[in-house]
Amino acid sequence: MSEALRRDYRVCEEIGRGRFGVVHRCYSPESGESFAVKSIDKRLISEDSVDRQCLYNEVKVMNLLTPNPNVVQIFNVYEDDIQLHIVLELCNASDLFERVTNRVFSESEAVAVMLPLMEAIAHCHSHGVAHRDIKPDNILFDEWNRLKLADFGSAECFREGELMSGVVGTPYYVAPEVVAGSEYCEKVDVWSAGVILYIMLAGIPPFYGDSATEIFEAVLRANLRFPPRVFHSVSPVAKDLLRKMLCKDVSRRFTAEQVLRHPWMTSGGETGSVAVLT
Missing domain, CATH: 3.30.200.20 (Phosphorylase Kinase; domain 1)
Incomplete structure (x- = not known):
């Protein structure tokens, strides 16, 4: 040593x-x-x-x-x-992977994770850094339960308007343009965060399969669905944000800053509850 x-x-x-x-x-x-x-x-x-x-x-x-x-x-x-x-920095509480295993989050619980996560991603992007491996295992919590984005081993620096290449990331969370082997921008992080939001609200990933190959095929199809048995209590405004984050058309996919300004985020998940009740 x-x-x-x-x-x-x-x-x-x-x-x-x-x-x-x-x-x-x-x-x-x-x-x-x-x-x-x-x-x-x-x-x-x-x-x-x-x-x-x-x-x-x-x-x-x-x-x-x-x-x-x-x-x-x-x-x-x-x-x-x-x-x-x-x-x-020491983050000695559980990571998000442990917290999402075998449970579903309420919308207010999910937004409490998404706000600091998207603020971290927006901070990265404003400094010309794409994380490229956003997943629950890389989202840590300190002893005061503050969220910390970690593990920048796959990160890439970029200039505005500049595209990146290379297949990096983790099967369930990787964006379709990465799987396709295309060049891509920092919005791959928004896609990955959208997958995390979906998992928190549904308890299952949006694109899945029995092997990495099957998962990648499902990601490439990007057929986003909201099964009624799982999403019966999830608000329309939360689903709207998911559609904008998990949008295969990168030009229409939200940026991190746009996610932070979405009504579901700015209302702390409360708009969703109202929408369901009325």
């Missing part, structure tokens, strides 16, 4: 593990404040691999985006011949 890291922090218990490294809780002896430190073993990643590029890209992107209340903050980076250590 880096001498500089041990000088500045005390590394404690393991709190996570990935393909190339481990995440520990750590704290500053000076302030007593706790953090997370992600330690990556560089020997497991070849110099010219995509994974190595993603690793350093994540550091660059997070430095560009933080501080922001809805993006995991990066504090320090330490590197030696063997490891790269990234000291991050």
Whole structure:
């Protein structure tokens, strides 16, 4: 472990593990404040691999985006011949994946997640960053239950009007233009957030299959449906927002800022309840 890291922090218990490294809780002896430190073993990643590029890209992107209340903050980076250590904001509550498993959200509960999530995405886009892997696993919560967007390993920097390429993302959440191998813009993040909203309100994904291939085929068809048995209590205004986020025609798909201005978002989900009752 880096001498500089041990000088500045005390590394404690393991709190996570990935393909190339481990995440520990750590704290500053000076302030007593706790953090997370992600330690990556560089020997497991070849110099010219995509994974190595993603690793350093994540550091660059997070430095560009933080501080922001809805993006995991990066504090320090330490590197030696063997490891790269990234000291991050500690998010030790459950992630959104754990929270959406086996339950359906009310509209007010769903909007409480969507508001900070879309504010984080809008912040990324305004700084020329597309996350490209928005999914519940990458949406964390801190000890005060504040939402934090995390894991920028697949993120891409772009200039206004500039398109991106490359198939990245996770089957249920990836936008159809990505699956098709087309060039695409930052609105792929809006699509992914729309899938998350659908799952929160319905308890099932909008496009699904028994294998990754079948899921990708369903995403490409982008046949958005609202089964009555699942959506009987979901308001018309919530469905309207879903249609605008999960729109296959990218030119008509909402931007992150447009999502934030939609009536369902600005009313805190309350407009939906009124619409159903009247």
